[in-house]
Amino acid sequence: MPEMPEVQGLTLFLGERAVGRTITRTSVAAIAALKTYDPPITALHGAEITKATRLGKFVVLSCGDELHLVFHLAKAGWLRWYDTLPATLIKPGKTPIALRVALDDGSGFDLTEAGTKKSLAVSVVRDPHEVPGIARLGPDPLDESFTRDTFAALLDGRRTQIKGLLRDQAVIAGIGNAYSDEILHAARMSPYAIAATLTDADIDRLFASMQQTLTEAVAEASGKPPADLKDAKRRGMQVHARRGEACPVCGDTVRSVFFADRSLEYCPTCQTNGKPLADRRLSRLLR
Numbered sequence: 001m002p003e004m005p006e007v008q009g010l011t012l013f014l015g016e017r018a019v020g021r022t023i024t025r026t027s028v029a030a031i032a033a034l035k036t037y038d039p040p041i042t043a044l045h046g047a048e049i050t051k052a053t054r055l056g057k058f059v060v061l062s063c064g065d066e067l068h069l070v071f072h073l074a075k076a077g078w079l080r081w082y083d084t085l086p087a088t089l090i091k092p093g094k095t096p097i098a099l100r101v102a103l104d105d106g107s108g109f110d111l112t113e114a115g116t117k118k119s120l121a122v123s124v125v126r127d128p129h130e131v132p133g134i135a136r137l138g139p140d141p142l143d144e145s146f147t148r149d150t151f152a153a154l155l156d157g158r159r160t161q162i163k164g165l166l167r168d169q170a171v172i173a174g175i176g177n178a179y180s181d182e183i184l185h186a187a188r189m190s191p192y193a194i195a196a197t198l199t200d201a202d203i204d205r206l207f208a209s210m211q212q213t214l215t216e217a218v219a220e221a222s223g224k225p226p227a228d229l230k231d232a233k234r235r236g237m238q239v240h241a242r243r244g245e246a247c248p249v250c251g252d253t254v255r256s257v258f259f260a261d262r263s264l265e266y267c268p269t270c271q272t273n274g275k276p277l278a279d280r281r282l283s284r285l286l287r
């Protein structure tokens with residue numbers, strides 16, 4: 001799943017390539033991906049893209065102040081850019097393409113989604129905050145106004161595991177399963193630590209790790225074309241999706257905890273005093 005750094009990379013790329021261009025045509029191949037009907041998507045035809053913005057893990061392509069194409073790539077969605085958009089017709093139901101957008105210089109892009117569980121979401125709105133996922137977003141951790149004390153206030157009193165809290169878009173915008181693993185590894189903190197019980201020193205360390213991990217990943221993603229962003233993300237990971245490999249910090253073996261639809265990775269030596277974490281939901285089934 002693309003998270004804040006990849007979405008930021010996509011947004012910067014679209015800022016360079018799509019802003020200033022006029023949308024000539026849109027083709028919706030996966031009707032379920034289009035979540036709105038007013039304004040109709042045809043309202044975009046003939047509209048000039050004036051701005052590309054990231055809000056959490058959403059991309060907002062604005063055509064002036066009152067017309068916005070908003071998309072969220074979800075778990076298996078991606079953007080494929082074409083300097084010359086293919087002229088072939090897309091056949092609904094027989095393609096990973098959910099939406100095709102054609103621009104006036106012959107370029108354009110597809111939003112694609114792999115797999116059978118479809119959750120890529122496209123909205124055409126007069127105000128980005130009409131999109132429920134955007135209205136719910138917590139503050140952005142790389143926003144200048146997001147300080148260590150902002151972070152401490154978000155953690156205060158929450159009796160939830162820190163891993164889940166970092167991924168909760170209503171608490172903090174933009175972090176998903178991969179970067180929460182990386183942030184917790186950098187902070188040498190257990191994913192199961194309870195937010196409300198963190199000490200001031202824990203919060204200092206976690207905040208610094210969050211800022212550094214995200215800032216570095218955004219720098220890595222900036223200036224890369226969409227096709228290179230997934231590999232760049234994978235290369236930067238120390239523990240996420242690296243089960244069985246050696247932790248680059250201490251050499252211990254990276255371990256996983258499995259959930260129904262995902263896993264988390266961590267280093268026991270760096271994060272849990274050497275103790276493997278119990279897989280509370282599935283461990284009995286996996287044996």
Ligand SMILES: [Zn+2]
Nearest residue numbers: 247250267270
């Ligand atoms: Zn380690």
